[in-house]
Amino acid sequence: MAGLPRTMRAIDPAEPGGPEVLKIVERPVPEPAAGEYLIRVAAAGVNRPEVLQRQGAYPPPPGVTSILGLELAGTVVAAGEGADASRVGTSVCALVAGGGYADFCAAPSGQCLPVPDALTPTEAGALPETLFTVWHNLFERAYACPGDAVLVHGGTSGIGTMAITLGRLFDLTVIVTCGSDAKCARALEIGAARAINYKTADYVEEVKRITAGAGVAAVLDMVGGDYVPRNLACLGDDGRHVTIAVLGGAKATIALPDLMRRRLTLTGSTLRARDVVFKSLLREEIERVAWPYAGEGRLKPVIDRTFRLEQAADAHRRMEAGDHVGKIVLTLD
Incomplete structure (x- = not known):
């Protein structure tokens, strides 16, 4: 050359x-x-x-x-x-x-x-890495649509901030979890609708409160492990759970009857x-x-x-x- x-x-x-x-x-x-x-x-x-x-x-x-x-x-x-x-x-x-x-x-x-x-x-x-990842998983796999509420863990990470940005552009209500009050405040500045400090509050109960019991349409999860059954509790009927990393554990135990009754979808991907x-x-x-x-x-x-x-x-x-x-x-x- x-x-x-x-x-x-x-x-x-x-x-x-x-x-x-x-x-x-x-x-x-x-x-x-x-x-x-x-x-x-x-x-x-x-x-x-x-x-x-x-x-x-x-x-x-x-x-x-x-x-x-x-x-x-x-x-x-x-x-x-x-x-x-x-x-x-x-x-x-x-x-x-x-x-x-x-x-x-x-x-x-x-x-x-x-x-x-x-x-x-x-x-x-x-x-590119976060844009391709969030676009594919939140919009193509979780089918997020304008007006949907979605839960995203790691709200101030690269993935989390990209999800907030895309959510703002495409009319999603993005609820995030963060590990400190300072990070929650920063997530709100970036454009999250709500930010939950998972160290001081039960995010499952907070999501129920924020959504008046309706739950979210989708969860974008990077944690895995024991977060998965808790994430499913955050979903509304016909909700979609997308796993993109397992930083908290590669195995999870879930209640299949609840999955069936509420018609939930579990999916995930690597890019x-x-x-x-x-x-x-x-x-x-x-x-x-x-x-x-x-x-x-x-x-x-x-x-x-x-x-x-x-x-x-x-x-x-x-x-x-x-x-x-x-x-x-x-x-x-």
Whole structure:
């Protein structure tokens, strides 16, 4: 690839461990395969799955680079066979299965979105992972519709703040749980309808009170474990429960007669291992329905803090401490 370096900086730990394993190493600049763009990375979001990968608990799918990073923004510098070469030189953000913590990253063209002037590179780099995840699970799997009340755990996380943002844009009443009064206050500032401190209140009883006993239409859950039966108690008839992580436990015990009587739906998903065709279709829907709001400056992530690439260890420490509100971002340009 003429004019481009042959090597780049990357965060590609040789073995699992704590944040200290996140050190700059030299790796070859990837060649874009058919249907891919090579992107010079300006910013890369930091996400919980990357922390799990660093710990050895979430290995990349077969054939995917071990370089960390599930989302990024930057400039297209080369196009593989079949990718639109006219996009070279333009700014995009992309959802990837790995490789974002590096100076260059190859991304399927179908998983890229054009970056509008209303977004900074930092904001654009922090959008794809949570946007794709929340859109698919809240709107496609939980069928959230205008007027619905929904419960989202982790209200000030990247997922939680994105759910609040999309809920505000698409007329949902978003009730969130948070671990402190300060975080509850911040969630309300971002746009949550109600925020419940789960450490000082029973969120099941609070949801019943807030909804006058009707319950919510959907629950977006990242906890799992013993939260699941409590979440089901928050649902109204025909409610939908969507699991996207199991930070609190991989097993749950539920009462099946209640599930049957109230016609509840339990579903869930993981996005990283889905194929390019699925993710491209998801991107098409997002670009058509939600992305115009990004152009208006109304769809953007809540940014907690930025770190340089060489400070990736500090970025992971920040996430693991649990004090962040919104997205943590690595900047490279």
